[in-house]
Amino acid sequence: DTEVTQTPKHLVMGMTNKKSLKCEQHMGHRAMYWYKQKAKKPPELMFVYSYEKLSINESVPSRFSPECPNSSLLNLHLHALQPEDSALYLCASSQTTGVLNQPQHFGDGTRLSIL
């Protein structure tokens, strides 16, 4: 079992729907990440939150809207997605010690299909 919990595990939605992906960790990590992974490709970083503030946005379209309501929870709000947005969405967390290296802990992902 992973220490980073993602829900739902699977999501099918139409292009006009609004849905949210949820990620939760209780390891006291203050950095949290959203990744998008297409089949047979490595994860692509989307967003990084550090101390509940958005620190990195990798030029992600505005139809993806991240939110970090507290230090344990990270959401990804989805609206008006396109079929090409179908992918595995992975959440990760890590300690934030600045100059020291820390591993990222990954969730099992949400497999998203856009009809």
Add this chain to the structure above:
Amino acid sequence: KNEVEQSPQNLTAQEGEFITINCSYSVGISALHWLQQHPGGGIVSLFMLSSGKKKHGRLIATINIQEKHSSLHITASHPRDSAVYICAVREGGLSNFGNEKLTFGTGTRLTIIP
């Protein structure tokens, strides 16, 4: 931007064989990670290296900072080792302060046949 290359892209071996997966990168780093991803999707962190060698069970990871190269070895391979192995690097410097942003390699798909 760091270029991270892995070889081979695909590897099929018989159970019990010694496995080596290679990773090279182009720019100096503060740490290199080896990750394992099973078909279900979840990613597990195997090793984080900044120098030398680490061993965990049948897995060994080495890094040569001067040559910008790392290897992951699996001894006495088993079908349950079948997965995608991903190398990822964290660049040094203040640009990464407060997070652990990684640059990923393209992965090596390992299949161990019983």
